[in-house]
Amino acid sequence: VDPAGIMQAKSLADQRRFFDEELAPVFEKPLLKWATSRKASLFGLGIPPAQYDSLITSGDGTMASVLKARLEKLACDFPLQNNYFAWQAFARRYPNPGEAALPAYLEKRNYKTIRNNVDRVAIRHANLIEFLAGKDAGSVDRFVLLDAQDWMTDDQLNALWAEITRTASTDARVIFRTAAEPSLLPGRVSNSLLDQWNYADAASREFSARDRSAIYGGFHLYVKQAA
Structure with missing residues (x-):
């Protein structure tokens, strides 16, 4: 499954459909359940053992269920046009100018304000x-x-x-x-x-x-x- 496929969605309904049909089934695969049950599997996501233990208290007690729920929120709860976190996760990049919203500090219209106030930091x-x-x-x-x-x-x-x-x-x-x-x-x-x-x-x-x-x-x- 190529997660970037969700970037073709034109609405929240399209995003939901892609999640249900393409992404959600991945979390039912035995290999993924086995892999995510091991703490080392999430090191690459920046999740150390202590945070793994906190994460797994959600859902049904398995890491696969927790990750599925978090990905569902990312994929389905916010329009892609307003969510640069989703662009990072699914498209592996920030949107180009005019494609979707950027973090405020990267928006061209805010550059002068940031430059003029940087000495306050x-x-x-x-x-x-x-x-x-x-x-x-x-x-x-x-x-x-x-x-x-x-x-x-x-x-x-x-x-x-x-x-x-x-x-x-x-x-x-x-x-x-x-x-x-x-x-x-x-x-x-x-x-x-x-x-x-x-x-x-x-x-x-x-x-x-x-x-x-x-x-x-x-x-x-x-x-x-x-x-």
């Missing part, structure tokens, strides 16, 4: 816990953690959230993704820390549904409570 190659330790209390209002917490130990998570909580201003926001659907913090990060944050459950579910990358199980938003 400061790049630090550092351990985030140590970096935050050098910040004043209450001095940070936004934290973007990507999916790094998926392979952190409980001690590392608590050290990270201790610094996030100390440096967070009132109403500060933390966003991150997880391989599994639920937030990984409850039961692992101290209640004395988490009790200072509100988990935006409805917003998190909405953001998860709107996540066009379709790779992750959950998108999560925490908001700092007033002292």
Whole structure:
């Protein structure tokens, strides 16, 4: 099966048809089920063992079912014209000008804005816990953690959230993704820390549904409570 065939779709119905007829049956093949049951099989997708263990908690407990569900979302839930993640996955390239949307930072119309504001960006190659330790209390209002917490130990998570909580201003926001659907913090990060944050459950579910990358199980938003 050539996944690039889906790029000929003209509608969400066409995308659904291609998935059901061409892509979905692949996940029923015994060889694929066997291969994806081995953690090493997903190294090439950038999924380490700890994240594999989180991923497999979704679906029916097999990695093939999880990958099928994630691919179904990527293929069927968003028009190809608006999803550059799908272009990367299926066409193995970004769309050419006029074909479909590009990431905002690659759109020609945004080039001047980026160029004129690049000096406002400061790049630090550092351990985030140590970096935050050098910040004043209450001095940070936004934290973007990507999916790094998926392979952190409980001690590392608590050290990270201790610094996030100390440096967070009132109403500060933390966003991150997880391989599994639920937030990984409850039961692992101290209640004395988490009790200072509100988990935006409805917003998190909405953001998860709107996540066009379709790779992750959950998108999560925490908001700092007033002292």
